[in-house]
Amino acid sequence: MAQKVGNQTFVLDRKVYWKEGVCIVGPKEKEGPLGKYFDQKENEDFGEDTWEKAEARFVEATYAKLLAKSQINENMVDCIFAGDLLNQCIATGNGLKKNGRPYFGLYGACSTMAESLILASLLIDGGGVNNAVCLTSSNFASAEKQFRFPMELGNQRAPDAQWTVTGAGACLLSSNNPEESCPVIVSVTPGKMVDYEVKDVNNMGAAMAPAAAFTIQAHLSDLNLSPDYYDMIVTGDLGITGKKLCMEVLKKNGLDIDMKDCGEMIFDPEKQGTCAGGSGCACSAVVLNGYILRKLREAAINKVLFVATGALMSPVSTKQGESIIGIAHAVSIQNM
Amino acid sequence: MNLEQKEYTKLVEKHSGKSNVFVNCLRAFLVGGIICVIAQIYNDILPFSEEVNKVHTTVFMVFLGALLTALNVYDNIGKFAGAGSIVPITGFANSIVSPAMEFRSEGRIMGVGAQMFVVAGPVLVYGISSTVLVGLIYFLLTR
Numbered sequence: 001m002a003q004k005v006g007n008q009t010f011v012l013d014r015k016v017y018w019k020e021g022v023c024i025v026g027p028k029e030k031e032g033p034l035g036k037y038f039d040q041k042e043n044e045d046f047g048e049d050t051w052e053k054a055e056a057r058f059v060e061a062t063y064a065k066l067l068a069k070s071q072i073n074e075n076m077v078d079c080i081f082a083g084d085l086l087n088q089c090i091a092t093g094n095g096l097k098k099n100g101r102p103y104f105g106l107y108g109a110c111s112t113m114a115e116s117l118i119l120a121s122l123l124i125d126g127g128g129v130n131n132a133v134c135l136t137s138s139n140f141a142s143a144e145k146q147f148r149f150p151m152e153l154g155n156q157r158a159p160d161a162q163w164t165v166t167g168a169g170a171c172l173l174s175s176n177n178p179e180e181s182c183p184v185i186v187s188v189t190p191g192k193m194v195d196y197e198v199k200d201v202n203n204m205g206a207a208m209a210p211a212a213a214f215t216i217q218a219h220l221s222d223l224n225l226s227p228d229y230y231d232m233i234v235t236g237d238l239g240i241t242g243k244k245l246c247m248e249v250l251k252k253n254g255l256d257i258d259m260k261d262c263g264e265m266i267f268d269p270e271k272q273g274t275c276a277g278g279s280g281c282a283c284s285a286v287v288l289n290g291y292i293l294r295k296l297r298e299a300a301i302n303k304v305l306f307v308a309t310g311a312l313m314s315p316v317s318t319k320q321g322e323s324i325i326g327i328a329h330a331v332s333i334q335n336m
Numbered sequence: 337m338n339l340e341q342k343e344y345t346k347l348v349e350k351h352s353g354k355s356n357v358f359v360n361c362l363r364a365f366l367v368g369g370i371i372c373v374i375a376q377i378y379n380d381i382l383p384f385s386e387e388v389n390k391v392h393t394t395v396f397m398v399f400l401g402a403l404l405t406a407l408n409v410y411d412n413i414g415k416f417a418g419a420g421s422i423v424p425i426t427g428f429a430n431s432i433v434s435p436a437m438e439f440r441s442e443g444r445i446m447g448v449g450a451q452m453f454v455v456a457g458p459v460l461v462y463g464i465s466s467t468v469l470v471g472l473i474y475f476l477l478t479r
Contacts, residue, residue, distance in 0.1 A: 050441035150438035152405050153455060154414020154421050154430050156360075159353025196344045206348045210339055217337045244351045249344070253337055273415075276353070 002125045006222025009189045016121040016185040018333060019172045020070035021289030024062050026140065026166030029278075029286065032267045037290035039065065044141055044166050051142035052090060055168075058282075059084070059095025059137045062168035066133060070172045077101045077172075079123070081116035082135040083108065084281050085143050085164075092137065095168075101133075110208075110237045111191070111310030112136045113169065113285040114329035118188040121331070124175045131176070137168035138280030147201070147315055158202035160241045162263060162279035163272075169285025171293075181336065183296045183304075187223065189330040191215040193312065197323045201313070204324060205242020205263075205276055208309040211326035212238060213249040215307055219330045220255070227257045231301035234292065235328070236284035236308035237263035239276035262287035284308040292333075302335040364420030367413065371397075371424045394425060401426030405433040431455040 002010040022039050030041040046057040083106035084091040108115035116134035123129040143164040198207035212235045243261040262284045263277035295301045312325040379393040404410040410430045413421045439451035
């Protein structure tokens with residue numbers, strides 16, 4: 001059984017193996033700096049007539065690819081933790097409805113990948129569940145439609161705005177000892193909600209940055225680690241602005257960390273016109289299951305703290321003048 | 337971990353990106369100007385009376401905005417021009433046609449019909465209301 005250490009960290013007792021990870025992305029992501037690490041590219045509409053169906057197809061295809069790549073029988077998946085950004089997680093629901101495995105729909109905004117990893121690894125650690133799938137998706141067009149403006153409206157993006165990543169990322173966590181060595185989830189730090197009165201929906205990095213800083217600090221102090229214990233501390237989608245803010249907040253609290261951010265890495269803002277970087281549930285999911293998994297397998301890095309960040313808001317809360325709540329969950333992934 | 341609200345608000349202000357007002361104004365002036373020049377040329381070559389020409393030109397520019405929106409061109413003009421392509425009447429056409437296209441997937445009634453004015457609606461409501469109000473004042477003062 002997992003042990004609670006310090007204020008909010010759980011150290012896993014059993015080994016939870018990150019057996020396989022896959023990701024399917026859109027064309028813009030494939031053209032970006034990390035393009036070569038992504039398994040497959042599909043158009044944003046995935047041949048469907050609505051954006052919502054397109055996102056569901058991303059989910060369906062990613063799940064199928066994960067099963068094929070990890071060579072696991074479908075019935076061996078004990079449960080699926082998945083979510084997306086659309087109301088009531090319809091992309092995930094429609095994408096996974098045919099597979100007939102137990103399903104938990106999650107909403108943690110863009111932090112959902114880490115949220116699903118935490119819940120799945122704690123369940124596996126507790127026994128009973130042997131194989132769990134974690135999957136998240138987002139789609140630029142369906143997110144624009146739900147949260148912002150119609151695609152064809154001729155407006156400009158604000159400098160701190162972020163670009164929703166099109167794609168889906170999934171991984172298989174397992175308690176079964178694999179034949180070849182693979183990364184292991186060692187500990188998890190679920191984050192608390194943080195509200196610093198940021199109301200600008202075009203600056204979600206600023207809303208999430210304190211949450212990321214709090215979670216990173218909590219993880220390190222709970223486990224009594226120094227930042228250089230990790231080869232990479234990577235946040236989900238703070239973007240360029242949010243990352244700067246997070247680093248400054250940490251620095252003010254005595255933690256000088258040279259961190260990375262999936263949202264900053266996935267696009268080239270100059271060439272691709274993505275302003276402050278990528279965002280969306282798929283942002284951290286595809287970078288984690290594409291780029292970071294590869295780097296761990298190549299042993300280019302051995303210890304990663306993955307901190308996916310989410311902005312908990314809706315168009316309704318924004319119109320009613322509510323500020324944006326930030327959240328960040330941390331997962332420590334290491335080569336053993 | 338220690339972070340004061342005031343301190344963080346200051347940090348956010350410090351790190352937030354600033355739009356380049358000069359470049360944006362220049363682009364808006366250029367593109368907005370070009371749109372107006374097109375309208376003026378069209379207006380000048382029409383053979384009708386001045387009043388009729390004006391109406392024809394307005395209809396033509398609305399059509400042009402709608403057409404360019406349908407051809408997925410207007411959003412790219414907008415990305416470059418900002419207010420330059422929002423303020424002219426072509427921008428108004430864009431703000432009605434783009435939601436109509438976007439919500440077509442939700443049906444002709446609750447999709448296109450209900451959502452078509454989701455962007456332009458406020459302009460219509462407050463535009464029409466203020467003309468009625470001003471008209472009423474004008475009527476009362478001049479009778």
